Amino acid sequence: MRQFSNEHVAAVVVTALAAVLLVLAARRRGEGWAVHASYALAVVIAIAYATEYLVNALDGTWSARFNLPLQLTDAVALVSIVALCTARQVLVEVLYFWALTASIQAVITPDLDEAFPSLLYFTYFIVHSGAVTAACLLVFGRGLIPRAGAMWRAYGVTAAFAVLAGVADLLTGGNYMFLREKPVRASLLDVMGPWPWYIVAGAVVALALFLALAWPARALRARGRGAR
Numbered sequence: 001m002r003q004f005s006n007e008h009v010a011a012v013v014v015t016a017l018a019a020v021l022l023v024l025a026a027r028r029r030g031e032g033w034a035v036h037a038s039y040a041l042a043v044v045i046a047i048a049y050a051t052e053y054l055v056n057a058l059d060g061t062w063s064a065r066f067n068l069p070l071q072l073t074d075a076v077a078l079v080s081i082v083a084l085c086t087a088r089q090v091l092v093e094v095l096y097f098w099a100l101t102a103s104i105q106a107v108i109t110p111d112l113d114e115a116f117p118s119l120l121y122f123t124y125f126i127v128h129s130g131a132v133t134a135a136c137l138l139v140f141g142r143g144l145i146p147r148a149g150a151m152w153r154a155y156g157v158t159a160a161f162a163v164l165a166g167v168a169d170l171l172t173g174g175n176y177m178f179l180r181e182k183p184v185r186a187s188l189l190d191v192m193g194p195w196p197w198y199i200v201a202g203a204v205v206a207l208a209l210f211l212a213l214a215w216p217a218r219a220l221r222a223r224g225r226g227a228r
Helices: 006-029 031-058 072-086 089-108 119-141 150-172 197-227
Strands: none
Touching: 006 031, 006 089, 006 119, 031 072, 031 119, 072 089, 072 119, 072 150, 089 119, 089 150, 089 197, 150 197
16 A cells, blocks of 8 residues: 555544544543443454454465564554453553554554555554554543553563564564564654664654653643642
8 A cells, every 4th residue: 555645544534533532432421431432442453453364364374474463563452452451551551652652653654565445454454543542542531541650661561572573583584573674665764774773763762752652641640630
């Protein structure tokens, strides 16, 4: 799919609308409605994620080199499903920092061969856009605000996951988390220099983005204390 084509822009717009509308609805309709909406969104993401794996298995393209759930956005999708179903604070915190960085980048600069109306076009955006929507629903809609120190915990989990992906790259010859080379299509990594410097630059940029996301979380915590 060509980036910023009509079908891509449409997916970005739908992502933004879904996130905003679910947050507003959760605030207006209350926790009971928001819990049911969370379960429904979890089911939609899980079906899309499983469908993508099933398609790869049925057409014979599944490979440990490419299809293990070791891209960060794969981990985000799985975390989003569990976080939506359990509302566990630590999972919501990791989801908040991951979805609003990695998943948003995946929506804005998709590394996707398929175009509308391919099934994989829909599963790709349901999974990645769904994670973004899930983070917004849980944090801004249901008020599960990341706690103090959540940013550093999420950054530590990210670093550990990168080590796991690096080991998998060595064992399979894959390119999980793009640690061996940049994605073929345009992405933020293109402005970060050659390998391996873009990995170092990416870690610094990720930290800066996590710090930026920590500010609204801190403000929401302060507002909550003031309201009490």
